[in-house]
Amino acid sequence: MITKELTAASTKPLVLAVLSKGESYGYAIIQHVREQSGGNLEWSEGMLYPVLHRMEEEKLILASWKVGDNGRKRKYYRLSASGTRAIDRERQQWLAVHDTLTSLWGPKPCST
Amino acid sequence: MITKELTAASTKPLVLAVLSKGESYGYAIIQHVREQSGGNLEWSEGMLYPVLHRMEEEKLILASWKVGDNGRKRKYYRLSASGTRAIDRERQQWLAVHDTLTSLWGPKPCST
């Protein structure tokens, strides 16, 4: 289980990263992240949908309704130019914190 | 500048990591983290003190008032046994998210 703080910090960069692979929709993003994380990251819909709405408002992503293979309506999101640039900013921030943490954790042998 | 979400996610693991190097106090922890991060992480006192109080309540850290070299009273914190164990849990959570992010970011040449 991942703490809510860590979830809050990683949701936006993860959504941006997922969409950089191609457009997708809320329900599929949740599954994509679950699989990509080996089951470690279990997002709830109540968490993600508001996040997507906010990111759309910030114009980081663009939405468009489409009908999927199964005939259901889906709200597909894709990166805007601004969102593409945001990926790099998010990564730099993340790595700044990550490097600080790893430097304090010290050299670590291959963990189990 | 680091977002507040990323700050929230990293404060606890960073405090635990800093204290694993030896006991310290609020004001010094802020400076320690700033230096360790190369100036990227700039914590405010209004953020850290409540965090320390919460961690003390959770019994992750233990506090004791002492008088420093300069004659000022300082509230020194040190890791409890529970806090020492928490470091590993925090690291595992962080790495689970980090690995997912890096796998999506893809292979990246040495960043500047």
Place this chain on the structure above:
DNA sequence: TAGTGATACCTAGCACTGTAATGTATCATG
């Protein structure tokens, strides 16, 4: 036919957290 589970979207109340601002006090410096 009716019921179940997966798909797919959405929202509201609650508790928690950083931010910004403010306060207190001590000490060294000029």
Place this chain on the structure above:
DNA sequence: CATGATACATTACAGTGCTAGGTATCACTA
């Protein structure tokens, strides 16, 4: 005696995930 660094603390505010609930469609099956 004014300033800045040291060193602790609290408060109002806005933002966030969590839990729980809602709506609707479709495939399967009892």
